[in-house]
Amino acid sequence: xxxxxxxxxxxxxxxxxxxxxxxxxxxxxxxxxxxxxxxxxxxxxxxxxxxxxxxxxxxxxxxxxxxxxxxxxxxxxxxxxxxxxxxxxxxxxxxxxxxxxxxxxxxxxxxxxxxxxxxxxxxxxxxxxxxxxxxxxxxxxxxxxxxxxxxxxxxxxxxxxxxxxxxxxxxxxxxxxxxxxxxxxxxxxxxxxxxxxxxxxxxxxxxxxxxxxxxxxxxxxxxxxxxxxxxxxxxxxxxxxxxxxxxxxxxxxxxxxxxxxxxxxxxxxxx
Amino acid sequence: xxxxxxxxxxxxxxxxxxxxxxxxxxxxxxxxxxxxxxxxxxxxxxxxxxxxxxxxxxxxxxxxxxxxxxxxxxxxxxxxxxxxxxxxxxxxxxxxxxxxxxxxxxxxxxxxxxxxxxxxxxxxxxxxxxxxxxxxxxxxxxxxxxxxxxxxxxxxxxxxxxxxxxxxxxxxxxxxxxxxxxxxxxxxxxxxxxxxxxxxxxxxxxxxxxxxxxxxxxxxxxxxxxxxxxxxxxxxxxxxxxxxxxxxxxxxxxxxxxxxxxxxxxxxxxxxxxxxxxxxxxxxxxxxxxxxxxxxxxxxxxxxxxxxxxx
Numbered sequence: 001x002x003x004x005x006x007x008x009x010x011x012x013x014x015x016x017x018x019x020x021x022x023x024x025x026x027x028x029x030x031x032x033x034x035x036x037x038x039x040x041x042x043x044x045x046x047x048x049x050x051x052x053x054x055x056x057x058x059x060x061x062x063x064x065x066x067x068x069x070x071x072x073x074x075x076x077x078x079x080x081x082x083x084x085x086x087x088x089x090x091x092x093x094x095x096x097x098x099x100x101x102x103x104x105x106x107x108x109x110x111x112x113x114x115x116x117x118x119x120x121x122x123x124x125x126x127x128x129x130x131x132x133x134x135x136x137x138x139x140x141x142x143x144x145x146x147x148x149x150x151x152x153x154x155x156x157x158x159x160x161x162x163x164x165x166x167x168x169x170x171x172x173x174x175x176x177x178x179x180x181x182x183x184x185x186x187x188x189x190x191x192x193x194x195x196x197x198x199x200x201x202x203x204x205x206x207x208x209x210x211x212x213x214x215x216x217x218x219x220x221x222x223x224x225x226x227x228x229x230x231x232x233x234x235x236x237x238x239x240x241x242x243x244x245x246x247x248x249x250x251x252x253x254x255x256x257x258x259x260x261x262x263x264x265x266x267x268x269x270x271x
Numbered sequence: 272x273x274x275x276x277x278x279x280x281x282x283x284x285x286x287x288x289x290x291x292x293x294x295x296x297x298x299x300x301x302x303x304x305x306x307x308x309x310x311x312x313x314x315x316x317x318x319x320x321x322x323x324x325x326x327x328x329x330x331x332x333x334x335x336x337x338x339x340x341x342x343x344x345x346x347x348x349x350x351x352x353x354x355x356x357x358x359x360x361x362x363x364x365x366x367x368x369x370x371x372x373x374x375x376x377x378x379x380x381x382x383x384x385x386x387x388x389x390x391x392x393x394x395x396x397x398x399x400x401x402x403x404x405x406x407x408x409x410x411x412x413x414x415x416x417x418x419x420x421x422x423x424x425x426x427x428x429x430x431x432x433x434x435x436x437x438x439x440x441x442x443x444x445x446x447x448x449x450x451x452x453x454x455x456x457x458x459x460x461x462x463x464x465x466x467x468x469x470x471x472x473x474x475x476x477x478x479x480x481x482x483x484x485x486x487x488x489x490x491x492x493x494x495x496x497x498x499x500x501x502x503x504x505x506x507x508x509x510x511x512x513x514x515x516x517x518x519x520x521x522x523x524x525x526x527x528x529x530x531x532x533x534x535x536x537x538x539x540x541x542x543x544x545x546x547x548x549x550x551x552x553x554x555x556x557x558x559x560x561x562x563x564x565x566x567x568x569x570x571x572x573x574x575x576x577x578x579x580x581x582x
Contacts, residue, residue, distance in 0.1 A: 032546070059546055140436040145521075146354050147546030164356045174352070174362075174524035177438055177532050180516075180542050191426070194435035 026249045029056040030063015030076030033098065033149040033200065034234045037265045038076060044261055045252050051245045060149055067237035073246035075237040078149040079156060089240050095253055096234040097268040099201030100154050101210040101218040103186075107193045110134040112212040115229055119158045121196060124173030129194070141176040142188050142197040150182070153232040154198050198230070202266025220268045234267065330563060334556035346557060352523040354543070354551040360558055362525040366440065366533035367565070369526070370515070371508035373444030378451045379501055385452070386459035386497075391485055409453035417517030420446040425518055434530050438520030441529045446514050451504035458503060462496025463489055495576050502576065506569045509562070512537040536562050 028038055035057035042053035058066070060077040067075025068087045081092055102118055104110060113121075113132060120126040121141055130136040144151035155161055155170055162171040179185045182203040189197040190207040197208075201218060204210055210218040213230055222228035236253070238246060252258050259269040338346060341358045349359020385405065389398050424445050428437035466489050474484040490497070512535075520532025521542060534542075540555045540562075547555055 138435040145542045147543055164353060167356045169353045169356050175522050178521035178542065192436055
């Protein structure tokens with residue numbers, strides 16, 4: 001009997017303990033591209049105070065839905081969100097900018113491409129490097145898989161979109177090689193002198209070389225100045241009457257410390 | 272001996288009554304261990320059947336929306352894969368079939384000769400080195416095969432055929448040919464060893480050479496077992512995913528020749544599953560249904576071959 005009382009007390013306290021814990025958990029979901037930097041932000045935030053942060057990478061579309069439905073306190077998107085995509089009472093912030101770098105092999109002599117040339121390469125209309133001022137060798141275009149946020153942003157920005165039956169679909173040539181993940185694209189481009197690929201600016205390293213697009217280099221400065229065109233915003237969406245802990249987390253992200261973390265992760269702080 | 276006979280007198284009525292009682296008692300006692308194991312075996316058997324049923328049901332349920340949206344004909348014979356509007360997987364069916372058949376064309380002769388070597392030709396000490404090596408080949412994870420293909424086979428294909436990108440059907444065929452070796456070798460060797468010794472002895476006694484015996488007597492006799500090995504090899508090649516993703520380039524367009532990049536059915540599912548939603552996601556399950564049908568056809572072939580063997 002005594003045991004029963006003790007165990008039921010501890011069970012009840014466990015229940016209340018858990019609900020108290022859940023009340024101070026900030027839920028964040030959406031774009032898988034934003035998830036990486038968001039997890040670092042969450043880790044630093046949790047180390048500094050008591051609230052917990054739960055981050056889920058579900059995709060930009062799901063992030064917008066989550067913010068509208070309130071299934072997550074904060075939604076993440078790696079593309080610009082139109083006002084009519086959001087319900088009344090849902091506001092959005094741009095927490096950072098992410099550049100998409102167009103990259104070629106270190107042995108490739110081409111330094112500068114126009115946005116139009118990049119578009120035509122991916123549509124399969126330009127197929128030899130000599131057509132864009134390079135050596136006489138076929139172009140091996142490498143793209144991300146359908147559905148990837150980076151591919152979606154690249155298609156949107158470059159206008160690589162056509163319409164079939166009234167629906168917007170990709171205009172990237174089906175002959176382009178497909179790799180899943182920034183890492184796989186980097187490996188392929190770094191090992192193939194004829195390859196061209198696009199990756200998140202944060203993942204660029206010396207294994208490959210970025211090309212200028214319309215004369216602007218793929219650098220943070222050029223993106224901040226609005227010169228480099230192949231860039232996208234990381235957007236956070238939150239309901240105006242959201243919980244106080246979600247607002248505190250957003251203040252942290254938009255503050256000094258958040259900006260430093262965003263910069264150190266290779267993205268461009270916009271404040 | 273005679274002592275035993277004198278001691279061993281006929282049982283009295285009382286004694287035989289006790290024996291009957293003991294027998295009845297043991298007959299009436301429920302043998303729980305026996306029952307327990309019987310049902311344990313049955314349960315285990317049903318877990319496998321249940322899983323197959325559940326996976327099949329799940330695939331069809333999730334794949335139906337895309338199948339009814341596109342129609343079977345458009346889905347299976349469609350040439351364009353542009354989710355979420357066009358779901359044609361003909362290029363991927365072709366890529367899966369060509370890569371598997373190519374692997375068989377290159378891999379099976381090598382595997383068959385290895386099996387003959389192990390079963391008939393090799394001295395025991397050599398066979399004891401070769402066999403574990405082949406078995407080890409079966410244990411290498413497919414991602415390692417993919418990596419090997421990416422750093423060795425792909426650049427080699429680029430050099431040999433002088434093409435800009437070696438991520439092609441050809442590279443996939445070479446990697447798959449190596450991957451099916453252990454399956455085909457192991458089953459063919461078992462089939463060759465199962466041929467009755469009298470066949471071989473009879474052939475040799477008639478004055479046939481060892482090679483004549485191998486090719487004209489042993490191989491025909493082991494035919495159905497070897498074919499079963501080949502079918503399992505094809506199934507392995509069709510089902511391979513990771514290694515293929517790494518070496519085949521994954522373009523969803525119809526390959527024009529062996530030096531074109533292509534995407535297999537398995538790669539299509541694995542590559543796009545992470546981000547797919549709605550109809551697109553459903554179309555990936557439908558791709559799974561097509562794969563399941565392929566595997567069912569292969570297994571039916573295997574059953575047919577085994578039936579031939581039993582006869």
